[in-house]
Amino acid sequence: MIKQAMILAAGKGARMRPLTLTTPKPLVPVAGKSLIVWHIERLASAGITHIVLNAGYLSDVLIAGLDALDLENKLGITLNISVEEGEPLETAGGIKYALDQGLLHDAPFILVNGDVWTEFDFGALLAHELQDNLAHLVMVPNPEHHPNGDFVLHDGKLSSKADNSTAETTFAGISVMSPKIVANVAQGEIAALAPRLKAAMADGRVTGEITAAKWVDVGTLERLAEVEAYVLGKD
Numbered sequence: 001m002i003k004q005a006m007i008l009a010a011g012k013g014a015r016m017r018p019l020t021l022t023t024p025k026p027l028v029p030v031a032g033k034s035l036i037v038w039h040i041e042r043l044a045s046a047g048i049t050h051i052v053l054n055a056g057y058l059s060d061v062l063i064a065g066l067d068a069l070d071l072e073n074k075l076g077i078t079l080n081i082s083v084e085e086g087e088p089l090e091t092a093g094g095i096k097y098a099l100d101q102g103l104l105h106d107a108p109f110i111l112v113n114g115d116v117w118t119e120f121d122f123g124a125l126l127a128h129e130l131q132d133n134l135a136h137l138v139m140v141p142n143p144e145h146h147p148n149g150d151f152v153l154h155d156g157k158l159s160s161k162a163d164n165s166t167a168e169t170t171f172a173g174i175s176v177m178s179p180k181i182v183a184n185v186a187q188g189e190i191a192a193l194a195p196r197l198k199a200a201m202a203d204g205r206v207t208g209e210i211t212a213a214k215w216v217d218v219g220t221l222e223r224l225a226e227v228e229a230y231v232l233g234k235d
Contacts, residue, residue: 009114010056031231044075046123089191097183113173139169
């Protein structure tokens with residue numbers, strides 16, 4: 001069973017300024033609760049006991065904000081923050097850095113983009129076995145702002161789409177990852193995850209599934225307002 005997760009939270013949130021000039025995007029409130037707290041609570045309720053966040057931009061503000069919430073004691077989890085000094089290490093670099101520090105264990109983990117909001121049931125991934133695969137990605141139908149999609153899903157396997165073509169699904173920013181996906185990343189190296197995922201797809205080592213759960217990429221103030229309206233409309 002998978003017991004650990006990493007939330008990507010080091011971005012600057014430039015498209016959400018002026019909110020993110022003084023507040024790191026993970027702490028931006030969605031219906032009265034910080035975006036990242038939605039993730040932490042859902043991961044904890046699903047059975048994840050060990051959560052790592054990477055932090056860069058306004059990391060001191062993020063750390064102070066999370067400390068004040070005392071989520072470790074309230075939720076019965078271990079919450080570690082991997083602070084990336086200097087230039088952001090990007091996704092693969094951030095994962096490798098957390099592994100090298102011993103904050104992320106050398107075992108499969110759930111990886112979540114900190115700037116999405118979702119009702120996806122993380123518990124559905126806990127028993128997922130990668131076997132020889134390097135990743136398992138959760139996909140969603142293409143949203144309006146991303147009509148061309150990301151990857152092609154066929155018989156449970158994901159592949160890259162051809163240049164200038166359209167895929168029917170978009171990566172939800174939720175996945176199960178093997179630490180082996182960053183095996184060739186040097187300590188402290190700035191490294192993107194996408195090229196490594198595409199290489200693994202070319203080898204037939206990335207699987208996928210489509211979810212119909214509510215999902216929003218909270219990358220703009222407009223989509224933040226969309227999520228708030230949805231949450232408040234349910235109450």
